[in-house]
Amino acid sequence: MHARQRSSQALVTAQTRDAERSVAMAFKQHAAGAHACLLALPSSEWDLPAGCPGANPAALQSGRVADRDWQLLDWQPQGALAGTLRLQWSDGRQSRLDLELLP
Known part of the structure; x- marks a missing residue:
């Protein structure tokens, strides 16, 4: 039973x-092009008018993987090429991911 x-x-x-x-892969993909400037900012600043004009952070704030939904709790950049992504799954679990970004 334990096994x-x-x-x-x-x-x-x-x-x-x-x-x-x-x-992590989807987050990096959606953060390309006009949205790339969002990764330089904490997610708490994404909606500020001066933060990243023209970018729509919605694609980075939630998504679905297989049969599980996720929602962004927090993004914190760590220098120019890294950051920490915290998210919550539809079952209530939370994950913390350290991401390396391509230059």
Whole structure:
């Protein structure tokens, strides 16, 4: 019985990690072009008029991976080529992802 629980927990952990990688890739994709300037700002400043004119942060604030929805809790840039993404899944779980950005 314990082996089955550990196996089930390992599967959930692997699925979550896979979903996190997918969110990270989608987040980076959506943050290209006119939206790239958003990554230089904390997400709390994305809606400020002077922050990133012309960018629409909506695509970076929520999404769906496989059968799981996610919502952005926070983005904090860490220099020009990295940042920390915090998100909440539709099941209430939260993830913290350290992202490296391409120049």
